Amino acid sequence: MGVAERREREKQHRREHAVEAAMEIYNEEGYYSITMDKIAERAEISRAALYLYFKNKDEIFISAIMAYMDYFCSLLSDVYDRRDAIKETLLEELWGCFIKFHENDPVAFDASMFFHQNEAVRNLSPDLRNMLYKAGSNAVAYQHKITDYGVSQGIFIDCNPRILAEVIWSAFLGIMQVERSKGQITGKTHINPTRDIALEVLARGIKKKHKEENN
Amino acid sequence: MGVAERREREKQHRREHAVEAAMEIYNEEGYYSITMDKIAERAEISRAALYLYFKNKDEIFISAIMAYMDYFCSLLSDVYDRRDAIKETLLEELWGCFIKFHENDPVAFDASMFFHQNEAVRNLSPDLRNMLYKAGSNAVAYQHKITDYGVSQGIFIDCNPRILAEVIWSAFLGIMQVERSKGQITGKTHINPTRDIALEVLARGIKKKHKEENN
Amino acid sequence: MGVAERREREKQHRREHAVEAAMEIYNEEGYYSITMDKIAERAEISRAALYLYFKNKDEIFISAIMAYMDYFCSLLSDVYDRRDAIKETLLEELWGCFIKFHENDPVAFDASMFFHQNEAVRNLSPDLRNMLYKAGSNAVAYQHKITDYGVSQGIFIDCNPRILAEVIWSAFLGIMQVERSKGQITGKTHINPTRDIALEVLARGIKKKHKEENN
């Protein structure tokens, strides 16, 4: 029993090692430079051993993404649960989910986005593509629920909540990508002023002003 | 000389054929599915001949992007030149540049963005990466000039124009990518409402209200 | 002692399980699709444990074949023992051995033939190849004895009994293989008419007609 348990934990460790290795390579050289060879070398196991833990190359990557999407969903879920208490700062809280998601592990965030927007998804096996799609849908659904609430409560401007959610998402994505692309060239990432001003812009545009309301 | 000229023109034709072929493949199958073989077949040239016109595979793609970036710069330049006349709708005009850039050739737009944001850029030869960077900088510089003008004229909120330019750019990028990613999954692209509401949000957030100013 | 005995019996059980598993896979997917993994899974043993019972992969298969060859020899031996009583129908009885051998376990029959005719035998270890060869020789020897008797008794045409035995053997083999190959393509196996007519042809060709003799 103790044996089985320890084994399971070790196995889990190695899986994680492999995933970390893959992520490091992703970060340093990009998705299409990931090879089983490189992962194996970094994780200090044989190439063949990787196939003990993962069915194929894609699964290594996807399994990391899934975990991060779950984390993101939990953030959103938390905000939604506290919606009545945080009514006044709903947009900021929502924005905070993205920020936390990103800051918790920027590389994993990148990777998640990479797979949601990139052509790479086309070449995935149907199984994995489906998993990915479901995880994505889940997160999107939570966002809709939050913006829906914001609109219904008169906190956000009166427009289709789905589209509103997309605008916020888009803005965040765009900012992160611009930052990332600059980071690639200059070597520095995370220029926070952009994010702050973006939130300000969003806030001005999305939130209904009380004054406006009172008129 | 007439001969040399004609030759040059023919050469130009083939280059264009190759570039178009590469773009078609990019659109249909994605960047990482482009192969010299496929380009050669579509362009009806031999694979070896491609190396007469381009130094290597990447150059084919990059040369297409360069041309489109030039077009984008010309759009921005035009707006900048008319800045005094269009002061009132500066944001809309700027936004319009993005829209035109995108609608003129969505595939080329995609491709441009792909290379600016994607890891692929890291694996480019320094030469090409430099060209790309310059073309990008050029466009960015124009955007800065426009937002700079907007801030200085009290049309936009008072914040770092560079960051403002990035926010606009980010928003547009984000929207396009969300649309594209949805297109990949649902088969439908270009849900205009998102773009419209995004502009509205941006406008509310970025433009200084006269009322606000007069107070 | 009781313990040792029980252990031995258990060991024997597991060996049999493994052999059965191997045969099932052979039947469903073919010899070259047999893997230690699949055998282990079906036999509900660990892959490593297979190496406790068998020296290597081939031995599993071969040991099954050996058992079936023994059964075949016993059939032939029985016919030979009754040779005087069944003189009149010697060919039919001989033929019947093949039929029984085949029908008792068509898969094992296939497997036996597979190894006797196939290239696979070349890649066996000398040890195993030898065992196989001896088992085969044994069966062949019995057949020779029977045809020898047939010729000597004037029941069969007067020709080298060894060759006669081979002709019968060949005919049966050929029929089975044609049937099997048709089975692979049409999904139906065992078209008995072929076998029946083959026997008729053989009988006409091999058996001396009494009339002929009396003339």
Place this chain on the structure above:
Amino acid sequence: MGVAERREREKQHRREHAVEAAMEIYNEEGYYSITMDKIAERAEISRAALYLYFKNKDEIFISAIMAYMDYFCSLLSDVYDRRDAIKETLLEELWGCFIKFHENDPVAFDASMFFHQNEAVRNLSPDLRNMLYKAGSNAVAYQHKITDYGVSQGIFIDCNPRILAEVIWSAFLGIMQVERSKGQITGKTHINPTRDIALEVLARGIKKKHKEENN
């Protein structure tokens, strides 16, 4: 033109080289020991070059088989065309087709049979499997026509010609396989007496005796 022609011929040469190499390996080590590496080495080209001439590994082998099946069909077709002239020795002529087929290139004959009877066919791509199937059907059709004629003319015993064709085919196959398997073990192949006696047996069994007819 001369150039293109010569190129084509050279290409043909190399294809043949590759096929020969594959066949040699087949002969020496068996089908499942054929690897692209070994073929390339023997044919004195690079592994990659093989993919210029053949789509994949199987195609190398199958293309050889197809050629031999065509040759076999031509033999059968010739016999059928001369059927009226050779009525008396129809069985011998038919048998002769098998003999020639086999003797023209025993290895190729083996290979043909291998693919028709072996499990290997299951793992073929549908395309190749289809080609193989058609070539096989063609040969079978010819055989049926010949036996059909034999029965209708009262040369062969009165039974289903399709089955008769199969019996002949089976007999030949069986003989060849027994010979081959002996060859594998003793190193000698082609024990002609077996074939001769087999023909005699078949002839006695299949051909209607004039005496029998006159009675």
Place this chain on the structure above:
DNA sequence: AATGAATGAGGTTTCATTCAT
């Protein structure tokens, strides 16, 4: 100038077998 031919380098996956526990 143009191209068919050739290939080196690299990538993913499979599997029989060994070994520490």
Place this chain on the structure above:
DNA sequence: TATGAATGAAACCTCATTCAT
């Protein structure tokens, strides 16, 4: 005794690029 874990060796295939003609 039994097994989960690990791996070396090998197989197939792809593709950007070079080269002789």
